[in-house]
Amino acid sequence: MKTTLKIPAPLLQTVRTDLARRHAFAYERVGFMTAGACWQTDGTLLLVAAGYASVEDEHYERNTRVGAAIGASAFRRALQTAYASGKALLHVHSHGRQGLPSFSRVDLTSGSQFVPSFFSTIPKMPHGMLVLSDTHATGLVWHRADERPVYFSRIVEVGASLKTIGGAP
Amino acid sequence: MSRYDRQSFLGPNSDSVISDILVGFVGAGGGNSHTVQQYAHIGGRRAVIVDPDIIEDTNLNRLVGGTIADVHASRHKVDIAYRVISGVVNDHEVTVRKTDWQSAMADLKGCDVIIGGVDSVVAKDQLDDFCKRYCIPYIDMGMDVHPHGEHFQIAGQVVLTSPGGPCLRCLNVIKPEDLVREHENYGAAGSKPQVVWPNGVLASTAIGLLVQLITPWHANTKLTQYLEYDGNAHTMRVSQRLQVLRFDGCPHHPKDGVGDHRFDIRNLPPPLGDR
Numbered sequence: 001m002k003t004t005l006k007i008p009a010p011l012l013q014t015v016r017t018d019l020a021r022r023h024a025f026a027y028e029r030v031g032f033m034t035a036g037a038c039w040q041t042d043g044t045l046l047l048v049a050a051g052y053a054s055v056e057d058e059h060y061e062r063n064t065r066v067g068a069a070i071g072a073s074a075f076r077r078a079l080q081t082a083y084a085s086g087k088a089l090l091h092v093h094s095h096g097r098q099g100l101p102s103f104s105r106v107d108l109t110s111g112s113q114f115v116p117s118f119f120s121t122i123p124k125m126p127h128g129m130l131v132l133s134d135t136h137a138t139g140l141v142w143h144r145a146d147e148r149p150v151y152f153s154r155i156v157e158v159g160a161s162l163k164t165i166g167g168a169p
Numbered sequence: 170m171s172r173y174d175r176q177s178f179l180g181p182n183s184d185s186v187i188s189d190i191l192v193g194f195v196g197a198g199g200g201n202s203h204t205v206q207q208y209a210h211i212g213g214r215r216a217v218i219v220d221p222d223i224i225e226d227t228n229l230n231r232l233v234g235g236t237i238a239d240v241h242a243s244r245h246k247v248d249i250a251y252r253v254i255s256g257v258v259n260d261h262e263v264t265v266r267k268t269d270w271q272s273a274m275a276d277l278k279g280c281d282v283i284i285g286g287v288d289s290v291v292a293k294d295q296l297d298d299f300c301k302r303y304c305i306p307y308i309d310m311g312m313d314v315h316p317h318g319e320h321f322q323i324a325g326q327v328v329l330t331s332p333g334g335p336c337l338r339c340l341n342v343i344k345p346e347d348l349v350r351e352h353e354n355y356g357a358a359g360s361k362p363q364v365v366w367p368n369g370v371l372a373s374t375a376i377g378l379l380v381q382l383i384t385p386w387h388a389n390t391k392l393t394q395y396l397e398y399d400g401n402a403h404t405m406r407v408s409q410r411l412q413v414l415r416f417d418g419c420p421h422h423p424k425d426g427v428g429d430h431r432f433d434i435r436n437l438p439p440p441l442g443d444r
Binding site for chain 2 (some may be wrong): 008009010034035037041042045047048051085087111123125142156158159160161168
């Protein structure tokens, strides 16, 4: 099943700006994007980014093994936001730099644990994770909790110009 | 020399970008008969064209591509648009829907850009809303002829709205009183004066905005465009409404209002004909 993600450019700029802020001790920041969904006539699943929830400074935990560790309360708050509006939830972080980013092994391992748990709260929506660079994005989406994730086949930034900023690697 | 060499300034990959894009044309009458034609000539081959109407003799003053034979054959306007594209582009993927656009929403959801050539302000308003819901840039065209003393003033506009930016209501293109007036008239926009040359100017501008969106050839692209046409002075200029607009988020389209209300991933996508 192909999955496309569309992100309004102003929203993506908000995300990039938030993730670029320095944290007192975490090496990087994370956040959560919410998204609506629909089917296209060709069977493609379309996700439309709706909003962004920043993770507050106090919700980061000290952990030298990962770039950013956040507590259960941060996940709970993000899930509440998505649940209230019936949206998909996408965990987002940035690796900076230019070009198509890749998930690290730690990203993939941790994501495969926490993303399926989103389905317990919001079973009717797909969920996933995104990694950004300063120019592009790569994302994985789970259609069901017990299925393997697939890469977004297309990620589009919709702004003053239409940019395809990511696709399946 | 290839067909598109003379538009190669649009970028090294512009041929494939234009070839891959899916554009929705809502309305296949006066305005969009021009845009469809130009879209085909720039290399656009993927389109969804929606219009329930059949061409009449009174359309021949402005519907580019329409013929007397089409009138005699009671041909649908979308079939004329299809013929225009298929006459220019070989491997086209054109979906035509002989229906109101509301019945073709499933086809339009997947479009990268939608160009509206509709008279009704209610339809413009609903199309703009639809585009915000599915994160689609919307290019709206409109023209009118107003009495001006003993003479007439031709006016029009081309407006680009984008997700995250001001909508047609924010820009005052859609006014509440116009919606009320049209509702009281049971949704009919009335038979507005229409002539071919203003439609051509507006449609050319709309295609310019489309190309600028997908293969920008300069750095000054904008999220929102509102261009006003003065058909008596033969000028197009940026609307003052856009210049003075203080935009702090669109109050008409909540950010959460995206996607399908009743979407459920546990339900498989419906068969093609039911969407």
